[in-house]
Amino acid sequence: MKRTLPTALFIALGLLVTGCGKKPAPAPHAKPKPLPAWYLNTPKDDAHYLYGVGSAEDRDSALKAALVDIVLQTRRLYRRAAIEFTKELETQGLKSTLSITLAL
Numbered sequence: 001m002k003r004t005l006p007t008a009l010f011i012a013l014g015l016l017v018t019g020c021g022k023k024p025a026p027a028p029h030a031k032p033k034p035l036p037a038w039y040l041n042t043p044k045d046d047a048h049y050l051y052g053v054g055s056a057e058d059r060d061s062a063l064k065a066a067l068v069d070i071v072l073q074t075r076r077l078y079r080r081a082a083i084e085f086t087k088e089l090e091t092q093g094l095k096s097t098l099s100i101t102l103a104l
Contacts, residue, residue, distance in 0.1 A: 039055075050073065051070070052068075052070035052073065054067070086099045087099075
């Protein structure tokens with residue numbers, strides 16, 4: 001018992017001293033880097049490529065955000081798409097045209 005009381009007091013005093021110590025100064029705020037031109041002016045999609053832009057704290061998250069951007073662009077693209085089908089029919093000497101338009 002005699003040894004545990006001084007040890008406990010020593011530990012408590014140590015915690016008190018370190019807990020009341022001066023906090024380290026916060027790191028200076030770094031100036032944000034300017035955004036690259038390809039981010040501000042995304043290239044236009046063409047017949048071979050789709051472009052997406054994403055930003056995040058790390059590269060993997062930014063890549064996922066860019067892929068989501070591409071998915072949202074394709075959804076908008078396909079909403080405006082339509083399939084047209086036209087077939088000319090001739091039965092018993094009568095000509096007719098069958099035309100079907102499907103909006104996606």
